[in-house]
Amino acid sequence: MSILDVEGLSKSYRQAGGESTLAIENISFQVNEGEFVSLVGPSGCGKTTLLMCMAGLIAPSAGRVVVKAAEVDGPPRNLVLVFQEYNKSLFAWRTVLGNVLFGLEVKGKPAREAEEKASYLIGLVGLDGFERHYPWELSGGMQQRVAIARALAYEPEVLLMDEPFGSVDAMTRLELEDGLLRLWKELGTTILFVTHDIEEAIYLSDRIYVLGRRPSRVIQAVEVRLGRPRNQLTTRADASFMELRNEIYKQTAPRLSSGW
């Protein structure tokens, strides 16, 4: 059953000269309940604009976003967006525990229950023992785990993630990918994951929507039929992984096959 529907979404911006440019044009796709879906596209193709519309943070110029049969016209209660810039998104004045408690406080959960929930999630993202630390005392990968735990503590039905692993080093990135898949399996939250890394998208997802250059549209929908649980070594070496990778590369960067 579809939980997230994007229907004919367009967004144009007015530029300094008064002209308006189209960032995204007529984008439509859907995500089913419990799925892990990725959006891939080249840098600057309007992925962030699309996510902001979906999270109800900016209004689209045309089209609509429907979450659980309700049209989005402001931040929906059952959806949270995780940002790439964890260092700007975390509350520097709150400890790890304080950050994770944030969404629960907003919801008005009783303190005791909230603390239990927060501790559970801090454990799930592997940060036990760091509850009293401040974000700046942690590495980048750990900070993003705090941001993910904070988002999940809010108990969203849909989690939107905007290139969440884009600012961490390659090794940490692989660990975070596996950690995210474990969380997803444990909690069953529907995840829409935005990245420009095609292999990351294949590794994580059930389905991938490939976006073209600005103004971006969905140019391809790819079903990923790789088994789970996935493995950074064997899954990425799988023949069908390679096949998918090549297929998407051909779509997004046709020059790759022909050289300069």
Place this chain on the structure above:
Amino acid sequence: MTWSRESKLNGFLVLLSVMAAWELVSRTEMLNPLFFPPMSKILRSFFSLVFSGEILAQILSSMRRAAAGYLLAALVCIPLGIIMGLFNSVYRALEVVIETARPLPPPVVVPVAMLFFGLGDGMKVFVIFFSCLWPILLNTMDGVRNIDRVLIHTARTFGLSQGRAILKVILPAASPQIMTGLRISLAITLILVVISEMVGSSDGIGYFILDSQRRLKVDQMYAGMLSLALLGYLLNQLFLLFSNTFLSWHRGMLRSDK
């Protein structure tokens, strides 16, 4: 900045040397001891004023006015600064007025305040209020304007209403800079309470210093200045204690950036 125990000790030694030199200059009459009494006499005067309770009474009158003007300024300017920081239209509407009024040296409003409030406490509170406005207002506004968009979006994606976002996200995020404004205004408060008490008052530490000078009780005048210096030092230390406790996260963050 950290002071080693040694450099603090050196600081005290320098202070003692200055006091000894003062004593010498006065005793040898290099400066007229009538205007420049020996340090020992000033200290004797200071302690007798402290023990008689007179200094404390004067300081309390001054502090009451200072606190009223300072807190009033904080109460008005922090909310106004937040609104100006959040809404560009409010900022633009007020910008010209603020930029015109701000360069006025605060003592200039003393005569105006005297017209409206006479020589009573109202005049002093108003003068202090007026001079404390700008640092608090402008720092709060800047602090709010400099908050990263991502942080605002984060508050919104968690479903916070604007009012709750101000309390739970905007105020704490801007608090280091608000604290800077409050600290600058604290120093200004001390200057203005003294000035306004010298212009027209029958009590307070500013009055006490001027009155001692007029009655040629010069040692008392210096004793009053000494107590004012100590008061300033104490207030600053109290403020640092408060802000270090309140902003410990921020100090740690700044240290970790280096």
